[in-house]
Amino acid sequence: xxxxxxAMSNLASAWIILSAFAGVLWGIFGxxxxxISPSIAMALLLPFTVGMEATNALVLLASVYVxxxxxxxxxxxxxxxxxTNSASATVIDGYEMAKQGRAGEALGISLMSGLVGGLFGLxxxxxxxxxxxxxxxAFTPAAYFSLGILGLSVIAxxxxxxxxxxxxxxxxxxxxxxxxxxxxxxxQRFTWGSEDLLDGVKPILVMVGLFAVTEMLVQIGEPAWAxxxxxxxKLKLPNWAMTKRLIKPQSxxxxxxxxxxxxxxxxxxxxxxxxxxxxxxxxKHPEEFGKGSPEGVAAPESANNVVTATAxxxxxxxxxxxxxxxxxxLGGFLIHGLQPGPMLFQKAPEVVYGLYGGLFIxxxxxxxxxxxxxxxxxxxxxxxxxxLIAFILALVMSGVYAIHQSIFECxxxxxxxxxxxxxxxxxxxxxPLVLGLxxxxxxxxxxxxxxxxxxxxxxxxxxxxxSAGLLxxxxxxxxxxxWKEFTDRQQAKG
Amino acid sequence: xxxxxxxxxxxxxxxLLAAGYIAAAQSIEDSLLADAVGAAGVPTGVGVVLWTASLxxxxxxxxxxxxxxxxxxxxxxEGGSPHPHAMALGLLLILAxxxxxxxxxxxVVSVGLLVGAAAWFAGARRYTTLLGCAVLAGPFLxxxxxxxxxxxxxxxxxxxxxxx
Numbered sequence: 051x052x053x054x055x056x057a058m059s060n061l062a063s064a065w066i067i068l069s070a071f072a073g074v075l076w077g078i079f080g081x082x083x084x085x086i087s088p089s090i091a092m093a094l095l096l097p098f099t100v101g102m103e104a105t106n107a108l109v110l111l112a113s114v115y116v117x118x119x120x121x122x123x124x125x126x127x128x129x130x131x132x133x134t135n136s137a138s139a140t141v142i143d144g145y146e147m148a149k150q151g152r153a154g155e156a157l158g159i160s161l162m163s164g165l166v167g168g169l170f171g172l173x174x175x176x177x178x179x180x181x182x183x184x185x186x187x188a189f190t191p192a193a194y195f196s197l198g199i200l201g202l203s204v205i206a207x208x209x210x211x212x213x214x215x216x217x218x219x220x221x222x223x224x225x226x227x228x229x230x231x232x233x234x235x236x237x238q239r240f241t242w243g244s245e246d247l248l249d250g251v252k253p254i255l256v257m258v259g260l261f262a263v264t265e266m267l268v269q270i271g272e273p274a275w276a277x278x279x280x281x282x283x284k285l286k287l288p289n290w291a292m293t294k295r296l297i298k299p300q301s302x303x304x305x306x307x308x309x310x311x312x313x314x315x316x317x318x319x320x321x322x323x324x325x326x327x328x329x330x331x332x333x334k335h336p337e338e339f340g341k342g343s344p345e346g347v348a349a350p351e352s353a354n355n356v357v358t359a360t361a362x363x364x365x366x367x368x369x370x371x372x373x374x375x376x377x378x379x380l381g382g383f384l385i386h387g388l389q390p391g392p393m394l395f396q397k398a399p400e401v402v403y404g405l406y407g408g409l410f411i412x413x414x415x416x417x418x419x420x421x422x423x424x425x426x427x428x429x430x431x432x433x434x435x436x437x438l439i440a441f442i443l444a445l446v447m448s449g450v451y452a453i454h455q456s457i458f459e460c461x462x463x464x465x466x467x468x469x470x471x472x473x474x475x476x477x478x479x480x481x482p483l484v485l486g487l488x489x490x491x492x493x494x495x496x497x498x499x500x501x502x503x504x505x506x507x508x509x510x511x512x513x514x515x516x517s518a519g520l521l522x523x524x525x526x527x528x529x530x531x532x533w534k535e536f537t538d539r540q541q542a543k544g
Numbered sequence: 545x546x547x548x549x550x551x552x553x554x555x556x557x558x559x560l561l562a563a564g565y566i567a568a569a570q571s572i573e574d575s576l577l578a579d580a581v582g583a584a585g586v587p588t589g590v591g592v593v594l595w596t597a598s599l600x601x602x603x604x605x606x607x608x609x610x611x612x613x614x615x616x617x618x619x620x621x622e623g624g625s626p627h628p629h630a631m632a633l634g635l636l637l638i639l640a641x642x643x644x645x646x647x648x649x650x651x652v653v654s655v656g657l658l659v660g661a662a663a664w665f666a667g668a669r670r671y672t673t674l675l676g677c678a679v680l681a682g683p684f685l686x687x688x689x690x691x692x693x694x695x696x697x698x699x700x701x702x703x704x705x706x707x708x
Contacts, residue, residue, distance in 0.1 A: 086693065094693060214601045218558050221594035225565060225587070232583035235575035239583055240568060263639075270635045270666055271628025436666035437677055439635075440659040447642060448655065448685050452695045460643045464636065471632060476554045494586045498579050506580045 061407040065103070069110040070411040075419055077117020082125050082133045082427075084258050084449035088118035089374035096381055104386035105401050109408025111382045112362070115375045116412040119318060119358045120164045120420070123351055127156045128431045129442050131262035136318030136354035138257050138484055139326045143339065143346030150342050153428050154286040159344050160351045161420040162288055163300050167352035168413040170304045171311065171359030176406050179367050185312055187368070191499035192510045196520035197313065198493035201320045201485065203524040204327035206531040208481040213535070216482040219473065223483035226251050227490020234498050246458040253319070253487055255450065255463050260480050262446045263467025266439055268474065283428040285421065292344060299329035299345040303352030310353070311360025317373050318357040319488050322350035323481070331531070359409060365390050366402065551605035558598025566591035631665075638662055650700025651690075652682035 061067075073095070080091030092114045099107035122134030127144035140160065147156035189197070202220065209216025229240045230250030241247040288296060303325035310321035329349035330339040339346045362379070364370040369391035371377035383390050388398055395402055431438060450463045473480060504510035511517050569587040625631045642658040649657070660678030668674050689695045 080693075083688075083693075214597045214604070215554070217597040218554065218594060218601065221562075221590050221597065224590045225594075228587045228590070232572075232575070235578045235583055237573060237575045237578070237583040239572050239587065267632040267635055268628075271625040271631040434668070436663045436668035437673075439666045440663035440668075440677070441681065443639065443662050444655050444659050444681055444685060447639070447658070448651075448689055448697075451646070451651075451697065452689055452693065455696060455698075457643060457647055457698075460646065461640075464639050464643065467639075468636065476557070477550050478554060497586065498581050501581060502579050 061411065065106050066109055066404065066408050067411055069102075069106045070113045070408050071415045071419070073110040073113025074117035074120075074412050074415040077114035077119075078121035078124070078416075078419060078423070079117075080114070081118030081121025081137075083452075084125065084131050084133055084254075084262065084446050086118075086449065086452060087134060087254065087374070088115050088122075089378050090453075091118045092375055092378040096378060096385070099382055100385055104388060104398075105404035105408070107386060108379065108382050108401065108405050109412070111379050112358075112405060112409055113412035113415065115379070116168060116355070116358045116409065116416055117419075118375075119354055120161070120168075120351075120416050122354075123160045123164070124157065124424070124427055126261075127160060127347070128153060128427060129262070129438075130265040131442065131446060132257050134318075135253050135257060135488070136322050136350075136357070138261070138319065139322035139350035139481075140347055141261055142326065142481065143341075143343045146340065146342035147344070147347065148431075152286075152342065153431070154284050154424075155288075155344070156342075156347050157420075157424045157428070158285050158287040159292070159296065159347045161285075161417065161424070162293075163296065163303070163348040163351040164355040164420075165413055165417050166300050167304055167307060167355030168358060168416065169410075170352075171307065171356035172406065172409050172413065174308050174356070175359045175362055175366075175409070179363050185309075188516050189313055190514055190517070191496040191503065192514040193516035193520060194313075195493060195496040195500055196511060196514075196517040196524070198489045198496065200520045200524040200527075201324060201489045202493070203528045204324055205482040205485060206528060206535070208323070208327060208485065209479050212479075213532070215478050219478045219480065220482040220486035222478075223256075223486025223488075224490045224493075226256060226483075227487050228494070233491060233495035234502075244458075246456065246462075250491075251462065251487075252453065252459075253484075254453065255459055256466050256487055257484060258446055258450060259463040259466025260470040260473075260484070262442065263463060264470030264474065266443055266446075267467060267471050269435070269439060283425050283432060285424045285428070288344075296344060296348040298332060299325070299349035300352040302328045302332065303349040303354075304356050307353035307356025308360050311357040312363045317361070318354035320485075321353040321357050323485055323488075325349040325353035331527075331534075362405075366394060367392065369394075548605045551601050555598045555600075555602025555605060559595055559602065562591045562595035562598060565594070634665055635662065638665060646700075647698055648700055650702055651697035652686050653700065654682075655685055656682040 076095065077088065077091055080086040081088060092111050095110060095114060099110060102110070118134060119136060122132055122137030123140045123144065124133065126132040126137040126140045127148050130141055130145040132138045132141055144156045144160065147153065205216045205220050206213050227250070229247055231237070231248055232239055238248065306325045306328065307318070307321045310317065310324070326346060326349050329345050330336050333339065333345050335343065335345070361373055361376050365376045365380060369389065371380045380390060388394065388401060447460055450460050451457070453459060470480060473483070500510050501508070511521060566588055569584045569591060572584040574582060638658065638661045642654055645657065646654045656678045659681040660674060663674055663677060686697060690697050
């Protein structure tokens with residue numbers, strides 16, 4: 051109780067508040083730049099935390115994570131360029147809303163859903179860390195494989211009405227995911243002798259190529275945007291009716307984000323896509339998805355912001371960093387002589403509670419900073435189209451170079467942009483490709499690890515209770531989607 | 545292209561891609577550390593799924609009479625360029641030139657050229673604004689990435705040319 055009260059008093063500390071605001075601002079800046087992932091934005095600040103007091107340092111780093119996850123949605127909505135991997139699902143309806151002159155509404159929904167998700171995730175972190183840590187421990191390689199299959203099962207919902215097209219796109223995504231070293235034996239696959247491909251193709255490169263470069267290649271031949279220069283630059287927060295409508299998708303995002311967040315290695319990208327698909331499935335207006343649905347923005351934004359808090363569950367309780375960002379935060383703990391894990395709550399409770407308090411302030415900071423910066427961001431994207439295209443390309447190519455300082459990756463992104471252009475001509479959906487890409491490594495590596503454990507027996511996927519449950523859920527969701535698609539077609543035929 | 549033709553082309557290309565991919569997967573060398581599935585196992589399976597889905601789409605295109613009659617809306621958009629694919633190709637060439645020039649001319653000059661060329665190609669004709677944007681873009685983005693984020697950007701061959 052004393053520690054809790056100390057932590058509460060820390061909330062009034064000017065240094066904690068300053069750390070939270072500075073971290074969120076830096077995070078939004080980094081997250082909005084394509085190529086600067088949340089973990090890179092955090093890593094850039096890590097050296098500056100050495101001389102800081104432990105709680106301030108950890109609040110600063112965690113706030114960067116919160117800000118970066120939110121910041122990725124701003125370019126996703128405004129210029130169809132996800133700043134972070136987990137903002138990819140926000141592109142779908144966010145950019146459609148922006149094209150319809152509803153950018154202010156989309157950004158407002160994204161901001162509020164991010165806040166709801168962040169605060170929900172924080173509540174889960176504070177109240178359920180101990181019990182949820184057991185969930186993380188229950189995940190065997192077989193369960194991870196089944197989790198990947200569950201993720202892939204949403205392809206049908208993202209295929210735009212043609213399961214076969216979605217399947218083809220997902221296979222292309224998986225094929226890209228398999229480039230590089232084999233996860234078990236280390237053998238090179240599909241690298242054609244190129245050292246640049248040994249580490250595989252980073253998902254952010256594919257997403258920037260598929261979304262941003264492709265969009266610019268398409269836009270160059272299109273007329274100037276109808277709303278360009280005249281569109282409102284006013285941020286529009288959801289009114290009461292919209293808030294009520296968004297409760298369901300935000301709740302779906304919150305639940306999925308919680309499960310994915312506490313599972314090491316799952317992460318915000320999968321959570322965002324699953325939340326999008328489930329929000330569409332349970333929506334009263336599924337036909338609006340992909341055409342500028344507010345629910346299509348709320349669900350993924352809620353999910354990926356929940357993950358910023360719930361991803362800390364395995365880190366704080368077990369000392370397991372489930373993502374790159376959590377690994378950087380682990381570095382922050384170690385720099386200050388703290389070892390995350392069960393003993394952390396006994397040895398340094400004031401730091402843990404201080405971090406909780408700091409995360410609360412970080413979410414409030416995200417709201418306040420968002421309210422200030424979003425209108426200028428909208429003004430920027432309403433500049434004349436030729437200059438906007440030129441600056442987006444300059445920003446995108448600079449961001450791509452920034453990832454690994456690699457000229458090869460700049461060329462690779464152009465190639466992926468061409469692939470995206472061809473996919474558009476062939477009307478193949480891009481989202482299943484992204485999902486296949488993100489899940490490829492998770493599915494293959496855990497499939498093979500499971501078979502190594504079981505001596506080649508596939509029954510391991512059924513005998514493991516968590517795996518069996520996830521596979522069953524994947525089957526139910528797939529059958530439900532197929533049945534719904536069938537009945538919709540029958541109804542359309544009349 | 546109407547829907548049936550798009551399905552036919554997608555299915556055909558998908559089958560070709562799958563065949564090539566399966567062949568490439570089969571040529572992956574086995575390692576002494578290989579498990580029962582092997583490095584080629586899962587990619588081969590994905591190739592088979594791709595081939596099957598593509599075949600299904602290809603065959604479906606012959607069955608879709610409605611699709612044959614339906615003209616898709618993929619011609620030039622009203623008010624846009626009459627040659628959108630040529631415009632896309634032109635922009636792609638500008639981007640490729642940027643990637644080629646980056647290690648030679650360095651970041652600041654290359655980005656300036658990219659901004660100037662891309663904006664002009666997209667229709668900017670106010671030459672003072674165009675020049676201003678091209679000149680300022682490089683230093684501005686250099687400040688963001690190199691100075692603020694401490695990400696080292698290529699300086700090109702300038703040090704060698706200037707004898708430093």
